[in-house]
Amino acid sequence: MNPIGKRETCQGSSASDQDMVLALRYARGDGVPKNPDLALKLFEKSAKRGNCNAMFQAGLQYKLGIGCTQKNPTKSFDYFHQAAEKGHLGALVTLGNTYMSDERDEKTKMTGWSYLKKASDLGCPEAMYIIASRLEVGLGVSLDQQEAIRYYQMAADKWHLKAICEIGNRFLRGNGLKVDHQKAAHYFQMGSILNDSFSQSELSNLYEHGIGVVQDLAKAQSLKNRLHQNSH
Numbered sequence: 733m734n735p736i737g738k739r740e741t742c743q744g745s746s747a748s749d750q751d752m753v754l755a756l757r758y759a760r761g762d763g764v765p766k767n768p769d770l771a772l773k774l775f776e777k778s779a780k781r782g783n784c785n786a787m788f789q790a791g792l793q794y795k796l797g798i799g800c801t802q803k804n805p806t807k808s809f810d811y812f813h814q815a816a817e818k819g820h821l822g823a824l825v826t827l828g829n830t831y832m833s834d835e836r837d838e839k840t841k842m843t844g845w846s847y848l849k850k851a852s853d854l855g856c857p858e859a860m861y862i863i864a865s866r867l868e869v870g871l872g873v874s875l876d877q878q879e880a881i882r883y884y885q886m887a888a889d890k891w892h893l894k895a896i897c898e899i900g901n902r903f904l905r906g907n908g909l910k911v912d913h914q915k916a917a918h919y920f921q922m923g924s925i926l927n928d929s930f931s932q933s934e935l936s937n938l939y940e941h942g943i944g945v946v947q948d949l950a951k952a953q954s955l956k957n958r959l960h961q962n963s964h
Contacts, residue, residue: 736878743770749778749783751774751775751777751778751781751783751786751787752774752775752778752783752785752786754774755770755771755772755774755775755778755789756771756788756789756945758770759771759775759789759793759798759799761766763840764793768793768798768799769799769800769872770799771793771799772790772793772794772798772799772800773799774786775789775793777789778781778801779811779814782818784814784815784818784819784820784840785815785820787811787812787814787815787818787820787823788806788811788812788815788820788822788823788826790811790814790866791807791809791810791812791823791826792808793797794807794808795808795810796825800871802859803860806902809827809830809897809961812827813827813862814848817882819854820859821851821854821855821856821859824850824859825847825848825858825859825862826849827844827847828845828846828847828848828851828859828862828869829844829848829932830844831843831844831845831847832844832845832848832866832872841872841873841875847874848862848863849863852886855890857890857892857895858887858892858913859889859893860883860884860887860890860892860895861883861884861892861894863880863883863950864878864880864881864882864883864884864887864895864898866947867879867880867883868880868884874891877908881899881902881908881909884898884899884902885899885944888900888919890921890964891922893926894904896919896920896922896923896926896928897919897923897928897930897931898929899919900916900918900919900920900922900923900931900934900935901914901916901934903915903916903919904916904920904934913938913943913944913945914944914945915944916926916934916938916944917935917938917943917944917945920932920934920935920938921935923935924958925956927958929959929962929963931961932956932958932962933955933959935955936951936952936953936955936956937952939951939952939955940952
């Protein structure tokens with residue numbers, strides 16, 4: 733997991749938090765010498781003032797052993813919990829995945845599921861995708877194919893690439909959904925915009941044969957050219 737990810741806006745965070753800004757620069761080596769030790773200190777300083785992004789980044793650094801002498805799962809989880817309480821999506825998903833991976837304890841899995849559901853309810857496409865993938869095979873939850881498809885489609889509509897490919901493929905081949913070539917083309921177009929090779933290949937084929945779209949050999953060839961460029 734990349735510890736220097738996209739910042740989120742949640743309760744207690746401020747885009748003008750100078751400690752957070754400096755921490756990110758030292759963590760990345762952005763205009764200053766890379767210094768993970770100093771970055772962690774600044775993340776923690778910002779976290780003490782209630783910045784949920786700083787809490788999450790501090791949690792990641794302790795989880796990965798960056799900027800500290802060794803990994804510290806206890807501190808990591810403490811920061812993740814603090815961030816999750818403020819609605820930080822990355823923290824909610826991280827905790828959800830961690831708790832769901834405990835196959836021995838049903839109560840722990842239920843806690844993990846609640847974190848994932850909360851992240852999904854807050855609009856997190858990654859949480860939607862994870863929920864869908866678990867429902868599809870009954871991993872830690874009761875198997876529910878239709879509910880899995882619903883979550884896949886929710887994630888796809890928020891531009892989650894794997895979900896886009898999943899739903900596009902299901903509309904194309906009728907896997908759990910009624911075949912709808914126009915909708916398949918729509919999702920593969922989304923995937924193509926995200927420069928996904930699978931989507932480009934499928935969309936090229938649809939244009940070449942006029943399936944779900946008006947036949948357009950020039951567009952089909954253009955997609956094939958992009959696919960070829962991306963493979964080199």
